[in-house]
Amino acid sequence: MARRPRKSQAAQRARSAAPSRGQRRSPRRKRKSGGGFPWFRIAACLVIIASLFIGGLLVSIARDLPDTSGLEAVERTATITFLDQDGALIARRGSAHGHEVTIDELPPYLVDAVLAVEDRRFYSHPGIDVIGLGRAMVANLRAGRVVQGGSTLTQQLAKNLFLSPERTLRRKVQEMMLAFWLESRFSKDEILELYLNRVYFGGGAYGVEAASLRYFSRPASELGLGEAALLAGLLKAPSRYSPVNDAQRAAARATVVLDLMAQTGRITDAERIDAASTPIRVSRGASSQGAQYFVDWAAEQVRGIAGLDHGDLVVHTTLDVDAQRAAERALSTILDDDDLAAGAGEGALVSLAHDGAVRAMVGGRSYARSQFNRAVLAQRQPGSAFKPFVYASAFEAGLTPEDRRNDAPVRIGDWAPQNYNDEYRGEMSLREGFIRSSNSIAVQIAEETGRGHVARLARRLGIESPMRVDRSLALGVFEVTPLELASSYAPFANGGLRASAYGIDRIESADGDLVYAAAPAGGELVLDARTGQRMRDLFLTNVRQGTGRRAAVSGLTIGGKTGTTNDFRDAWFAGFNSELVTVVWTGNDDNSPTERATGGGPPARIFQAYLQNAPRHGLGAAPIAAPDALADILAASLDPSPEATSDAPATNAETDTDSGEDPIGAFLAGLGGRD
Known part of the structure; x- marks a missing residue:
């Protein structure tokens, strides 16, 4: 039998050193099965870690939970x-x-x-x-x-x-x-x-x-x-x-x-x-959102009277909820109508009884949108609404409504105030100058009487804000609030008595004990009877035939004065009847110009709408009426055409904030809604 050839020892050693096919695969299988944790183990680890993290987070959050021991105790402050x-x-x-x-x-x-x-x-x-x-x-x-x-x-x-x-x-x-x-x-x-x-x-x-x-x-x-x-x-x-x-x-x-x-x-x-x-009837007080302006004002006074540590209190105020709602409706009705508002985005109304008791106070169009009380806090120039103080000062000095002055350009040093549209009508009575709101005549009689005397009379009647006692004083170039102006108009309506505005009649504790009571009505006499009657005649004439005609209310005897400041930024109507003294302001919070809104426009319309719906209690002074003789004089002396009166801002060389009045005839002439 043939013998297989022997391989060399080197070949045998090389063959024995080379791993077999099975030996080569074995290490791979070991690495595959033992190269990491199985997936379920990884998932289990992640769950454990996440649970520990969430548990720790919940423990941390739970440690910050508030104390619940006082759950059943109602924490309350004084009401x-x-x-x-x-x-x-x-x-x-x-x-x-x-x-x-x-x-x-x-x-x-x-x-x-x-x-x-x-x-x-x-x-x-x-x-x-x-x-x-x-x-x-x-x-x-x-x-x-x-x-x-x-x-x-x-x-x-x-x-x-x-x-x-x-x-x-x-x-x-x-x-x-x-x-x-x-x-x-x-x-x-x-x-x-x-x-x-x-x-x-x-x-x-x-x-x-x-x-x-x-x-x-x-x-x-x-x-x-x-x-x-x-x-x-x-x-x-x-x-x-x-x-x-x-x-x-x-x-x-x-x-x-x-x-x-x-x-x-x-x-x-x-x-x-x-x-x-079924109609839902909200209580009278709760249905008047604007009354919250009044409550804010009164609450500040309560804190001053009763202190901060008072218990529950009941405050009996002077507000008339029915009058308040009428005032709110009047303001919103006019200002919500773009044509009637003429670019005035905000407004305020203050209505006082003749003794100064606040019956209605609207500090803006919506208390929900803005709690800023413009009736109490807004400082705005009164413009021609200040002119009654100029005329009252002149009457105290001895002038009469029948005295005549020349409505013509005037110059005081380097200052030359102008009438609206630079229009002048020559010689006229002071009565006619008042209802036409002539800047020229107002400046003339202020200079004759003395600016200091005008300022002192205004202070006496209730103006408390700083006044610029300079050449522009007669044109109302300083700032007042609607509440302040209303208080200062009260003596014109009540027979000459000073009447500071107040809103709290009395304060009682929860048990009925009296904490505070307002002083009895009856202010200091600050305007003599003759001057007071002459001023009332002018106010009545102005509503009957002058710039305030839109404030007229059927069945009521109304007196008042309009005011409009430069660039039509502020518009006013200040007036009264036998029960109430009411001031209305319209304008914009940012002091931007309106669309030629004047005192005879939105404010007079608001005044009219308010008094048409305000409750009439039959209280206060006797109805004010102009004598028949005065009506005859007016018919003979005044130009019957509606263009005869002005109530719009004037151009002023010294300051661009002086104001006059805007022509009544402008509305009929179609000039942008002016009055």
Whole structure:
């Protein structure tokens, strides 16, 4: 048999050193099976790490949770209740909490209204409504912003009781934790009672009982279905839907709540229709949002009288809610009409009784949009509304309304004031100069009488603001507030008595003890009878035939004076009847020019609309009437054409803020609505 050839020892060693196919694969299998943890192990580690992190985060958040030991104690501050002159509620300031109510004391439909609009599944969820949260998330993702909330009523209670309103993830987690805690400690009815007795309903009212008294002047147990729906509708946005700020919006929101109640089977369609068709009557005081300007003003005085540590107080004010509502309607009606407003975006009205008691105060078009009280705080130039003080000073010095002066250009040193459109009418009586609001004649008699005497008389009658006692004083080139001007006009209406404006008649403690009482009416005599009668004749003539004709009210004897400042920035009407002294200002907050609005335009129209609807009590001085002889003189001496009177700003070489008056005939001539 042939022998296989022997291989060399070197070849054998090389073959033995080379690994076999199996040996070559084995190390790969070991590396593949042992090169890391399996995926499930990795996932388990991640879950453990995440759980530890979340647990630590929750512990950290829980450590910052607020103290809940005072849950059942209602923290409140002293409440100030403001009543009008007839005892009607105007407002409550402070933390106004009503007494605690139970579910059994409330009408079932009130509870149903709250649940329908705030938390439909309240009795079935454990404090967190997963369905509601999911629905809210979808709605917010679709809208690209937060349009819907998913908080339960329990979460809202937790937030209101313990947390700040900030919108952060940390606060939201704390809210959920507290909601679970509340649900574990209290029954559903107890949570609902806590909510209804703590939640804010706007208007300073915390709790359903306080809100019912605030808006309807009766306890929550006596509310009807429509009123219950209105209160439930406030919870989404108390200021936005408050009937104090917007009655129509509040009513529309109440209708939405009724619809939700019907959709969820809490009321029938017949009940919904009946409630929606029944008018909701908000209490007289609560229905006047503009009265909040007055309350702000009065509240500051209460703090000065009673101090900061007072208890609950009842403030009896001089405000007449019916007059207040008439004033608000008049201002909004004119300024909401672009043609009548003539570019005036804001306005203010102050109406005083002849003794200075404030009957109405409107500090702006909307208290909800701006709480700045223009009636008390806005410093604006009075323009020609200051000229009555010039004429009264001249009459005190011995001049009469029949004295004549030349309506012609005047120059005092390097200062040459001009009439409107640089128009002059020659010789005329002071009466005619007053109703035409001639700048020339006003400056002449101020110089004759003495500027110092004019300033002293204005101070005596009630002007308190600094006055520029220079050549432009006669044209009202300084700043006053509407309230100040109204007070200083009162002596012209009441027989010459100084009458400082006041709004508080008396203050009582919650127990009825007298804390403060206003001094009896009866001011100092600051205007003699002869001067007062002559001035009233001029005021009456101005409304009858002059720049104030649009302020005339059928059946009332009205006197007054218009004012318009340079570039038509400010327009005024200051006037009176036998009961009230009323000042109206219109203009723009940024002091920008209007569209040629004059005192005989928007302010006179507002004055007229107000007095047409203000209550007439038959109080005050006897009706003011011009003598028949005066009417004969007027008919003979005055140009009957409407173009004869002016009430618009004048051009002034010394200052561009002096004012005169604008022609009445401009309206008839179609010149941009001027009067």
